[in-house]
Amino acid sequence: MPAQKTRILATLAFLVLLLFSPLGFSNGQLDTSFAGGKTSTFFPIDATGQRGATRVVKTLVQADNKVLLISNTPTPFGSQFSGNSQIGITRLNADGTPDASYGANGQLLLDAGVDFEVEAVDAALRIDGAVLVLGTMYGPFNESDMAVWAVRPNGQRDLAFATGGLLRIRRGGTPSDTAGAIEPYDLSLNRFMIAGTIRDAPGDNRNLMHVILFGDSGTLCAVAECGNVVGGNVGQPNQWYMLRFFLNLDVQVADLAAELRPEAAVPLRVRTLLRRAIPDSQGNFDTAIIATSFPSATNGYGVDPEFDGDGIREFFFTAQPGFRHNTGNRLAIQRQGSTSRLIAVGYSANASDTDPSIGVAAFDLNSGANDPGFNAGVPLSFDYAAGAIHGDAYASDVLPTPDGKLLIGGGYEYAGFTFGDAALVRLNANGTFDNTFGSLSAALPGRAGFGHTLAGSDRDNRLDSMALAADGERVVFGGYAYASDDGSYFGSAMRVRLHAGDLLRDGFE
Template structure:
């Protein structure tokens, strides 16, 4: 039985204890053993302090390797079986009985006399003689210290705690406790997958995405009945689950870490650990991270109807939502509301009676945009706001009241589906056509553009003021443009953006447009082709409008109504999509997912909804706010961006040779996701050698560079000098 134990003080830090009561076999019958264990970080290392004793005799207990039993020592014996570990075996001496030690209150433990602040390299792995100084560090977990010199097995008994000693299981258990607060449970490395706590799930090898913090387990073999376990510190995989993972471990490698190959999410064994196969990995549910509901977001009952649009106020993180709801968490809010950052209703934003429509239909707000001054533009199906006539588009003050200084032009005669604000505060509005309004709502007569059908989304290019429109039109300004076009700032067609036949003329539409940092254009909708190439509901275009063939969604979207309604790129190049669908490229995906930069499905994003997703917004901290027709209509999900870095390679002199780089950049903007291992291979021309300089040095070829910052590496091709000595021929006579 595991329970909370007494606190201890270690290096002036108060640490809660874990108390474990078990019954263990011994040479004199079963012992009723109580174990108290404390975990503490010190000098960037992890320490374990353990005392164990027989609760009936008050004798200290320890494992007897010779008899394979637990035995007892008197309290006055030379050793209490207390163990202080720096991921190795170091016994502390004590002459006090356990009860005396505990009843004295918290004990301030000083640094052991053997600790010099450096790792001890003079210990070895007994089965192989391999030096085992463990020098790896991750998340503050350092593997450093000696390995056992006698027994290196871990012995557990059914239902019992057993003994950690200084093995791989102890490292993993200690990591799980310190990082996630998960109390240890019994089992050797082969068994720990069988009865983990409810906070952990076991995934068989190849069945799920791998994330840092997962714990791999290797099965037992004839040579080793205990198996092996380690925790994963780094994952470098492509969208198909192929690449490498890095593991931190005890008693299986001379430096405390290894890289294992992964193919199609299957971790491949290597020569270590007697060639055991990988069973799978233990995954901590709290580490699900991406796609999991954010527990800090509490909207109560939330809106009582669909959410079509979401916008984020940059200055305070408050959230504007719009749709067809009439209340939020029981408070009247007709079609528009503002939330605090925790999801609660912001009562300082009061739209009064909100929007209404006089034709007897239901009003809707389909789109909204926030100006730089905090005022809010809304568009949709309505003809009044808080009792004042406002047809299809209007502007609100930052408190939700009507901005009477904005009166929309009479040329706006139908529902508005999309709004964008230019840097000069002019307003682009798309519906059955596109118009541009001045900051007071009057029509901007300089802007002229005509489409033969509706516009559903638009995106303004910040670099030049041009903007891209998408919808179910087939011509723009009488020129063929099926579903997508780019306009100049005056509304004329930009002919340098040529999508060919676009999405075709079968009644399809582009419902969503997003611009990447590198200028490429993401589109989503219900189309099935782009310029004659199969692209099922999602595609990426180059800056000139041509199809970007490096983004390949495979069979794309299917199921449900079969459309992508919203698409949002992350700064790391991954792409969020939402709509109404049930699969992506053959894999189950319920209306919400994330793609890798190459168009493959990112299976590390674990989300899904029970109805359509209409809107996605990305917070600066990476969290994702989602709105739509699903249960509760609004949600915020945990999510993160990968940091991305630039690798610059220089050649000196250029005639000396060239450099190849593998893999290609895997993040937006030709960057690499943090932790990516990049291999630089110098190809010297005849007569040259290679020396690297800059952020990576040496003469290795190829050279491996881990991308954890922007890096510049120069390949210095050095001419190989050959000394030719003249041959002197002498003759006599």
């Protein structure tokens, strides 16, 4: 059959599919070429066959479309501490099957020895495909330090990174430091920004800290561009450099975003999202973004006063009466030609931190002003209401896509008062819902929900993080699922189509 006729028939078949498919939606559906659309649930297993609850904190997609899922796995694993924890990395092939070349069942485990509890918070890919996992090491005497593990693409620790593949960011004394986020800002030089919190003594407020990591060697930047000199022993003979941001409140780092424009007068801008940052006189919690840059008015790397006048921007997703908690969970930078904007997502909730609604806000990256091109300059707040379902929802991740749109992921109330399904929303650049995407109902465009049955039992399935496939036309998301029959937590991963045009590439796929 001539190629042109084949293409015409494929187009007609596609139009018929649109006509008779629910709502006419052809994207926002599970990608069946990935383990049927969703993996069977997984959990790391050690050599003795023990298993532990798996909570995915980061999803990454390699250039070859293999998927990395970084998780926290509290389990005994023969440790002297009954609650000792390890960090799990699960790698799946492009078709969703476990990658046996990465370890037993496609999984490996990271720890810091029996004297430490470890907790992963974030991860990033190095230019050579190695993964850098950021976490916190909790010691036996109530001290804690940030730490980075480096794992090569073959599943082995990168022995050339720091000490045997593990960097412990250790200050002098007995500090209480916790990791927050890691972000590559110049992969050509393997430079990564790390944000965390530091506490010098019990009872002190936690303050924001940034350090710059050379991801290939596991050393911290020790040149003037990296900030203010602070004395401390990090396992190296030299002093280390960092930015220390003092606030008259206790901070918690939610996420970090960085943009490098070498041609600009201010080439590096960094934005740090603080979760539940500042309570007002009414006890309402808002969210704050801290802006830093290189260079800055404070010389070298420091506060960026161009951002809202003093480097701090506080905001609410909604000012609706009674919604007192506004919590930021993730940041992303969306380039729009010669300018960029900052997208923050999370949720707003009532005074008891229940009845949440998804929150999305957009700001000018440089000035911190509300972006008038997004929802007329007002943050967007919405539920997943559908029929008799209440629809409470929250956002845990955001991804700008190559077509200029935004993907918002999280969880929503499928039935009763639990977050029963993973939520995936696609917004147009102006903040309106993309009516070519979704699966809930005609009255709820741009919104899709994805469940994950566990051995036939009830499930509570959430989207915790997501990443675009290498072609930019599919999104992989990881999270955890809860089985109500035995109280177990399992990891899960799904892949979803983003573009209906996939169906017309070389005919039907």
